[in-house]
Amino acid sequence: xxxxxxxxxxxxxxxGIGADTLWRSAREGDSGVRPVLFEAxxxxxxxxxxxxxxxxDRATVLETAGHRMRDPxxxxxxxxxxxxxxxxxxxxxxxxxxxxxxIGSGFGGGKTLDDxxxxxxxxxxxxxxxxxxxxxxxxxxASWVSMEFGATGPLYCAATACSSATQSIGLALHxxxxxxxxxxxxxxxxxxxxAGVFRVxxxxxxxxxxxxxxxxxxxxxxxxxxxxxxxxxxxxxxAQERGAEILxxxxxxxxxxxxxxxxxxxxxxxxxxxxxALSDAGLDAGxxxxxxxxxxxxxxxxxxxxxxLRAVFGDDLGNTLVSSTKPIHGHALGAAGxxxxxxxxxxxRNQIAPPTINFNEVDPKINLDPVAxxxxxxxxxxxxxxxxxxxxxxxxxxFAKHA
Amino acid sequence: xxxxxxxxxxxxxxxxxxxxxVDAAEMSPDARLEDLDIQSADFVMIxxxxxxxxxxxxxxxxxxxxVETVQDLLDLVVGKIEAQRAAxxx
Numbered sequence: 175x176x177x178x179x180x181x182x183x184x185x186x187x188x189x190g191i192g193a194d195t196l197w198r199s200a201r202e203g204d205s206g207v208r209p210v211l212f213e214a215x216x217x218x219x220x221x222x223x224x225x226x227x228x229x230x231d232r233a234t235v236l237e238t239a240g241h242r243m244r245d246p247x248x249x250x251x252x253x254x255x256x257x258x259x260x261x262x263x264x265x266x267x268x269x270x271x272x273x274x275x276x277i278g279s280g281f282g283g284g285k286t287l288d289d290x291x292x293x294x295x296x297x298x299x300x301x302x303x304x305x306x307x308x309x310x311x312x313x314x315x316a317s318w319v320s321m322e323f324g325a326t327g328p329l330y331c332a333a334t335a336c337s338s339a340t341q342s343i344g345l346a347l348h349x350x351x352x353x354x355x356x357x358x359x360x361x362x363x364x365x366x367x368x369a370g371v372f373r374v375x376x377x378x379x380x381x382x383x384x385x386x387x388x389x390x391x392x393x394x395x396x397x398x399x400x401x402x403x404x405x406x407x408x409x410x411x412x413a414q415e416r417g418a419e420i421l422x423x424x425x426x427x428x429x430x431x432x433x434x435x436x437x438x439x440x441x442x443x444x445x446x447x448x449x450x451a452l453s454d455a456g457l458d459a460g461x462x463x464x465x466x467x468x469x470x471x472x473x474x475x476x477x478x479x480x481x482x483l484r485a486v487f488g489d490d491l492g493n494t495l496v497s498s499t500k501p502i503h504g505h506a507l508g509a510a511g512x513x514x515x516x517x518x519x520x521x522x523r524n525q526i527a528p529p530t531i532n533f534n535e536v537d538p539k540i541n542l543d544p545v546a547x548x549x550x551x552x553x554x555x556x557x558x559x560x561x562x563x564x565x566x567x568x569x570x571x572x573f574a575k576h577a
Numbered sequence: 578x579x580x581x582x583x584x585x586x587x588x589x590x591x592x593x594x595x596x597x598x599v600d601a602a603e604m605s606p607d608a609r610l611e612d613l614d615i616q617s618a619d620f621v622m623i624x625x626x627x628x629x630x631x632x633x634x635x636x637x638x639x640x641x642x643x644v645e646t647v648q649d650l651l652d653l654v655v656g657k658i659e660a661q662r663a664a665x666x667x
Contacts (some may be wrong), residue, residue, distance in 0.1 A: 220634035379624055379637040395636040473642045512589065 178350045179576060181418045182264070182406030184257030185516050186235060186250045187503045188225035188399055193257060196513060197401075197520030200499045201549050205503060207386070207397055208274065213371035218301035221381045225399030226367045228448025231409070239241055239308030243305050244318060250402035250509075251315035251363035252322050258359065259323060262406035263418055266324065272356040274327035277316035278338025278347040280508030281366040283309040287479065288368035315363040327355045333508070336468070338362050338428070339403070340511030341556035346407050346425035356412040361512035363402035364391040372398065380472050388471035388498035388530050389480070389544040391537040396470040399504015403512035422522055423555060425574035426455025432566030439474060439562050444482035447568035451558065452486070455572040459487045462494050462572070463554020464527045466518040468562040469544070470497020470505055479562060480540040495527040495552055502531060511561040513568065518559040519573050527552045580647050585658065592630065593650065596623040614648075617623035632665075633657040 185192060188206025189199035199206065210224040227235070234245070239256070264273075265318075276509055281287075286309040293299040308314060313331035320329050332341040339362025346360035366372075375381055375398060382395030405424075428450030432440040452459060460484060465487075467479055468473075484559040487494045499517050506513055521527055530544040556574035563569070594601040597615040604613070615623075617637065624635050633639070635657050651654050 220628065376634075377621070377625055379621055379635070382636055382638070383634050393639055395638045473638050 175351050176353060176446070177410040178347050178407055178424045179410050179413050179501050180405050180424055180519060180573070181408055181413050182258035183260030183421065183516050183519065184254035184261070185401065185403040185513060186227065187401035187506065187513055188227055189503055191231050191234065191517045193403070196503060196516050200502050200520065201519045201524070201526055203502065203529050203531040203547065203549070205502045205531060207501065210367060212372060215373055219376070220278045221376055221383050223397055224367050224372070225397060225506070226334050227400065231475060243308060245286045245309040245314065245365065247283055247363050247365035248315045248318040250365055251277055251404065252318050254361065254402040254404040255319045255322060257360050257396065258404045258406045263416070264406065268357065268416070269324045269326070271326050273325040274329060274346070274349060274355045274358045275316045275320045275325050276330045276342040276358055276360040278332035278334065278342040278362040278508050279312045279315055279321055279339050280333065280364055281336050281475070282312035283314060284366040284368045284371050286310050288370045291370055315402070319359055326358060333566055334567050335563040336505070336507055336510055337561040337567040337569040338508035338511065340559065340569040341429055343405060343407070343424070343428055343511065343515060343571055344569060347424050347427050348355045350407060350409050351572035357406065357408040359404055360407055361402065361404035362509040363508045364400050364509040366507060367398060367400050382471065385532050386471045386501040387532040387534060388469040388500060389476050389540060389542050390533045391535040393471045393476060394475065396473055396500065396505045399506035401503065401506050401513055403509060403516050405512065405515060420576045422519055423574045423576050424571065425457065426452055426572035427570065429567065429569040431568070433472060434566055436566065437564055439478040441478045441481040441564065442564070444479060444562055444568045445485040448482065448486045448558065448570050451570035451572050455556065455574065457556055457572065457574070459494070460492055461555045462474035462487070462558050463552040464518070464521045464557040465494060465496045466514045466557065466559040467496050467498045468520070468560045469500055469530065471498070471500060475562065476537070477540055479560065480542050481523065495545050495550060496542065497527055497530040499528050511559065512558045515571060515573070518557045521552065522573050522575065523559045524552060525552050525554060526550070582655060589627070589651055589654050590647065592626050593623055593647065596626045604645065606645060606651065608647050609645055610647065610650065627654055631658045631661065633661040640646055
C-alpha cells in the first residue's frame, strides 16, 4: 500500500486568505466571527453573528477567481486550490489523468439558490439566472478546480454535510493508496451565509444567539462559518520524484455511520471511527498528541464527542490535548473538515495545540479542559481531526510527521 | 405581574400541547416531557412557535438539557420572554 503525503495547503476563511493566516489565527485565538445581518431577514433574524469572510477578502476572491458561471463557493475553492498548488510546486505535466479532484460541499451554490428563491418566490420573476443549475450543483467547486489545472483524473464531491471535506480527503487517500492516481486536490468549500440558508439554521435552533463556547459549561450552540480549504495529496514516490517539500503524511482515515438518528450523534460510533482511524494509521492512541475536535459547541456534540474521546484515549485522555477551533473559523459545514485539517497540520508542524477560545468554565458533565483560551506546546508524532455530521456520519483523519 | 405570568404560562402550555401534538388534558406542570412523547423534533416546532408569538429565541441546547417536566419548560420560556420584553422596552 502506497504512503501518502501532503505537499500543499490553501485556505480561504473568515480569518483571511491563506492557509498560514488561518493557522496563525487559530494559534493566536484571533476569531473571524463578526456581526452578520441579512436585509431579507429584517425583523425576524435572531442570531446576529457568523464567521463570514470580510468584505475586503470576499471582494478580492471574487475579483481574482470570480466568473459569471461561478457561485462564490467555486471561487473560494479555486482560490484555495491555487494556493495549495503553488505551495506544492505542481506544474502542467503534474496534472492530467494522474491527478484527481475530490472537493466536498454541503450546500453547493448557496447564493445562487437564495437569489433565485427571492426572485421567484418574493418578486414573482420567471426570468431567473439561466446558469443556476451549473452554479448550484454541489460538484461545481470541484469541477472548476479540475478545469483550472487540467486535472483530468477522477472527480468526486462528497455532499455529506459537516463531514463532506473530511470524507473528501479520506476518499482521496484511498485512491492514492490504491494507485489509481499519483496526486489529488482534496478538500471542501462552503458559501452558505445567505439569508434563506441562515434562517433555516436559525429555525433548527442549534446556533447560539450569543457566543460560541465549545466544551464550556455555559455553551449554548454553534456559530456558522464559510470558506474553503484544499490539500495537495500525493503518493510518497510522486512527491520524492518531484523533489517536493513534504509537509506531513496523511497517515490514516476512517469513516462509519450511526444508522441511528438523523441528528443525534452516537458516542459508540464516534469511538469506533476514531479507533478505526488509529488502526488504519498503525498508531496507538498515545501517539496522537492533539485532536482537533468536531467541537461545535452544542451540548449534543460536546457530550458525545468527549465521551467517545475518553473511550479512545483513556479516561484522563493521557497526553492527548483536545481543542475546538470552531469559535475562530466558525462551523463551515462542508468546508469544516478541510479548514480544520489545515489547523491540525499547523499544530503538528509547529508542535502547538491551538486553543478553544471563549471558554469560561469546566462543564461537570464532561469535565474537560479543552486547551482553554491559550495555545499550549505539545509533543506529538501525529494529530487527529474529527468530523461528526448530521446524517449520522463520523469521519476521522490522522496526520503524522514525515520521517 | 403575577397574574400576567399565570396567563402567559397558560398560553404557553396551550402552545406546547398544540405544537407537541399532545392532548391538552394530559398536560400538567408535573408531567415529564418524555412521558408525553415530546421529542427533539417537537422542541424545534414548539420553540419556533414561541419565537413567532413572543419574539424570544431559545436554542435547543444547554438550557434545554436540564428541562425534564412541563414546569421546567415553562420556567425557561417565561424567563426568556420576560428577558426579551425587558430588552425591547429597555
